[in-house]
Amino acid sequence: MTVNADLAMVNLDSSDPAAHAAFYSRALGWEVTHSQAEYAMISKDGTSIGFGLVPGYAPPAWPDETAGKRYHLDLYVDDVTLAEKDLVAAGATRPEFQPGGERWTVLLDPIGQPFCLCPRPQG
Numbered sequence: 001m002t003v004n005a006d007l008a009m010v011n012l013d014s015s016d017p018a019a020h021a022a023f024y025s026r027a028l029g030w031e032v033t034h035s036q037a038e039y040a041m042i043s044k045d046g047t048s049i050g051f052g053l054v055p056g057y058a059p060p061a062w063p064d065e066t067a068g069k070r071y072h073l074d075l076y077v078d079d080v081t082l083a084e085k086d087l088v089a090a091g092a093t094r095p096e097f098q099p100g101g102e103r104w105t106v107l108l109d110p111i112g113q114p115f116c117l118c119p120r121p122q123g
Contacts, residue, residue, distance in 0.1 A: 004034050005096075007047060008046075008048070008079065009041075009047060009049060009050055010048075010049050010050070011049075011050040011051075011052055012049065012050065012051050012052070012071065013052060013054040013055070013057055013058075014040075014051040014052060014053060014054065014057060014111060015053070015057040015058075015111050016053075016110075017035075017036070017037065017038065017039050017040040017051035017052060017053050018035045018036065018037060018040045018051075019091075019110055019111070020051040020109065020110070020111055021035055021040030021041060021042050021049075021051050022035070022040075022088055023047060023072075023087075023091055023092070023109055024042055024051075024109070025042045026086075026087075026090050027075060027087055027090070027099075027115075028042065028044070028075065029044075030044040030049070030053065031040040031043055031044065032045060032099030033048065033111035037053065038052070038053045039051065039052050039053065043060055047061040050123075055078070056122050057111070059108075059111055059113050060113070060114070062085075062097065062106070062108060062112075062114050063095075063097045063099075070113075071113075072113070072114045072115050072116060073115040073116070074104065074115070074116045074118050075115060075116065075118065076118050076119070076121070077117050077118070077119070077120060078120050080104075080105050080117045080118075080119055083117050084105055084117060087107055087117075088107070089108075091109070091110035092107040092108060092109055092110065092115075093108045094106075094107055094108075095107075095108055095114075098103055100116065102119075103118070103119075104116040104117060104118045104119075105117045110119065
């Protein structure tokens with residue numbers, strides 16, 4: 001049997017859902033469609049990312065080779081340097097450890113969750 005499913009949304013744990021959603025709304029250009037202290041959501045073209053409050057949430061350490069990996073988002077951008085500058089101004093930080101070379105840049109979102117900026121493929 002083959003299941004034919006469509007991704008409706010991804011839900012992410014957060015220490016500050018409203019701020020988390022606002023950050024990724026800016027990063028992706030998606031609309032904030034719900035924003036409360038306990039839960040927030042951004043959406044575009046029928047797909048959503050939700051951010052749910054988890055009391056005591058602690059982001060993963062970066063890099064931490066001893067802990068299990070949680071999740072991270074890879075974002076295609078036209079200019080990695082400009083995107084990094086904009087997202088750092090919005091509250092992201094750039095950790096020292098950068099394993100991607102020219103292939104991607106790791107940033108930490110405002111709650112400390114890693115995400116990557118990747119050059120948009122040409123063609």
